[in-house]
Amino acid sequence: MNPETVTDAPAKQNLLDLDRRGLEDFFADTLGEKRFRAHQVMKWVHHRHVTDFDAMTDLGKVLRAKLQAHAEVRVPQVQFEKPSTDGTHKWLLGMDGKNAIEAVFIPDKGRGTLCVSSQVGCALNCQFCSTATQGFNRNLSTAEIIGQVWVAAKHLGNVPHRQRKLTNVVMMGMGEPLMNFDNVVRAMSVMRDDLGYGLANKRVTLSTAGMVPMIDRLAEESDVSLAVSLHAANDELRSELVPLNKKYPIAELMAACQRYARRKPRESITFEYTLMKGVNDQPAHARELARLMRGFDNAMQMKDAAKVNLIPFNPFPGTRFERSPEGDIRAFQKTLLDSHVLTMVRRTRGDDIDAACGQLKGQVVDRTRRQAEFRKRLDAQASADGADRAAV
Numbered sequence: 001m002n003p004e005t006v007t008d009a010p011a012k013q014n015l016l017d018l019d020r021r022g023l024e025d026f027f028a029d030t031l032g033e034k035r036f037r038a039h040q041v042m043k044w045v046h047h048r049h050v051t052d053f054d055a056m057t058d059l060g061k062v063l064r065a066k067l068q069a070h071a072e073v074r075v076p077q078v079q080f081e082k083p084s085t086d087g088t089h090k091w092l093l094g095m096d097g098k099n100a101i102e103a104v105f106i107p108d109k110g111r112g113t114l115c116v117s118s119q120v121g122c123a124l125n126c127q128f129c130s131t132a133t134q135g136f137n138r139n140l141s142t143a144e145i146i147g148q149v150w151v152a153a154k155h156l157g158n159v160p161h162r163q164r165k166l167t168n169v170v171m172m173g174m175g176e177p178l179m180n181f182d183n184v185v186r187a188m189s190v191m192r193d194d195l196g197y198g199l200a201n202k203r204v205t206l207s208t209a210g211m212v213p214m215i216d217r218l219a220e221e222s223d224v225s226l227a228v229s230l231h232a233a234n235d236e237l238r239s240e241l242v243p244l245n246k247k248y249p250i251a252e253l254m255a256a257c258q259r260y261a262r263r264k265p266r267e268s269i270t271f272e273y274t275l276m277k278g279v280n281d282q283p284a285h286a287r288e289l290a291r292l293m294r295g296f297d298n299a300m301q302m303k304d305a306a307k308v309n310l311i312p313f314n315p316f317p318g319t320r321f322e323r324s325p326e327g328d329i330r331a332f333q334k335t336l337l338d339s340h341v342l343t344m345v346r347r348t349r350g351d352d353i354d355a356a357c358g359q360l361k362g363q364v365v366d367r368t369r370r371q372a373e374f375r376k377r378l379d380a381q382a383s384a385d386g387a388d389r390a391a392v
Contacts, residue, residue: 012072015045016143016150019189020196031066042195045073049154076147081155091151095120095144099137101174103148105156105166112156113168116148118184119175124209126229126242128274130316131174139180145187148173149197160198169199172207172227178214185222192224201225207272212248215256219263226260227270227309228253232280233288241280254292258299268304269296274311275329277322286332290339297341308336308343 018026023038031037040058044050051073053064076093079100083089089105101117120137122129149169152158156165169191171177177184184206190196191204207227208215215226232238238245245253261267273289275281289308296306310333313323324332329345336343 012070014074014141014143015041015071016073016075016146017141017186019142019186020193022186026071030070031063033063033066037063039195041067042193046150046153046190046196047160049150051075074143074147075150076144078151089152089155091148091155093144093148093151095140101140101144101148103152103173105152111167112165113170114149114152114166115170115173116145116187117173117175118145118171118177118180122175123179124176124242124244126209126231128231128241128276128313128319128321130319133316133318139183140175142183142186142190145183146190146196149187149191153197158197160194160196164198166197167199168203168205169197170205170207170227172205176209176211177206178208178211178218181214181217185218188222188224205270209242209244210248210253210256211244212252212256215260219260223264225270226257227272228257229274230271230289231274233285233292237280237285250292254296254299257296261300261305266302268307270307270309272309272311274313275324275332276313277324277328279321281324281328281332283331283335286335287339290336290341293336293341294339303340304342306341308341310343310345312345 013026013030015023015026020038020042023042024035027033027038027041028035037059041056044056050056053059053067053071056064059067076095078091079094080092081090087107091103092100093103094100099120101120103117104115106113106115117140119139121134122131123136125132149166153166158164158166169188171184171188188204188206191199192201201223202225205225205227206218206222207229209229218224218226229242230238231241233250235245235249238250248256257269261269271293273280293306293308297303299305310329312329313321315321315323333343333345
C-alpha cells in the first residue's frame, strides 16, 4: 500500500442508535469508561435534547474528547413542518438521499400522542393506505425512529417526569413495524426507559397488519400495547384489503393475539377497523366483526379483551375508496356495542394537513413498481376527468 494513501476515518457511532445496554457497552468497550457515564449522556440527549458533547458539563474533558472522536448524536433533519387548525403537528423528516418520512403529534385532553414511522414507505400493499401507493425503499434505523421522538420532544419542550407533553407513542406511521423488528424494539426500549422518555409500557403501542411470527417474538422480547389493523372479519374481504392476510389468515392472527394477550393478566388488544363506504361498513359486516370479537373475549375469559377502534376512512388523491356516511358509522358502532363489544370511533385529526390516519406520505425512492403504477393510474384518471368535462 502506498504510505501516502489516505484512508477514510472510522464512522462515528450515532448514539441515538443505542438503547441503555448498548450505550453502556459502547462506553465500556469502545471508550474504556465506567458504564454509568452512559446514563449521564442518555439524560443529556433525551431529557435535555443536547447533541453537543462540549455542552454536557458534568462530563470530564477527557471523556468529552473521546466522545468527539468516536461518537455523534445525529438527529433527523426537519425539511418541513406544518401545524393543523386542531393542534395536530406534522413533520417531514429527511433521511438519506431523497428519502423522507412523516411523524405526527396529536394533542388531546390530558395526553399528547406521537405517531412514529418505522420504514421509508411500506413493504405491504394495503389497498386503502396512502403510504402504500409510494412503494418501499428501506427500513429505518433505530436512530431514525427514536429521532422522530427527539424532534417532537424538543419542539414541545417535553421533559420526562416533570413537564410531560409527550405522553404516548404509537408505531402507526409509515411502514409495518414488525418488518423492522430489531430497530423498532430497540427504539421502543428507549421510549420506555427512565433515562429516555420514561413512557409507561401501556403508553407505547405497536400497530401491525398481522405478522403472526413476529407478534409471538414481540411477546417474548418487549412489553408494549398491541394494535391490529383488521379492517374486515372474513378472509375473502380482508385478503383484498390487506394482502398479508393471504399468508396469515384471520384464524392464525387471532390465535397469535390470544397468545400475546395471555403474557400479562388483564391484557387487551385493540383491533383497528377502517370504515369504507359500501366495502366493509354494512350491517352484515358489523355482525361478523361482533362475532369475531366476542369469540376473542370468550377465549380470553375476559370482558373487553378485544377493543375495537373504528376509523372513518381518510381520502387521498387517486383512491377508489370513500368515507362511510356518519349515520352508517354510528349504526356500525351501535351493532357492536349492543353485542357487548367495547367500541370507539376515532376522531379524525389533522386531515387539513394530510396527517390523518392512512394519509401519511413522505418522499420515497421506490424500489418497487408500486409508485409508478399509482402515478399511471392518477394520470389516466385525470385524462378521463378532462374528457368528461370537455364533453359537457
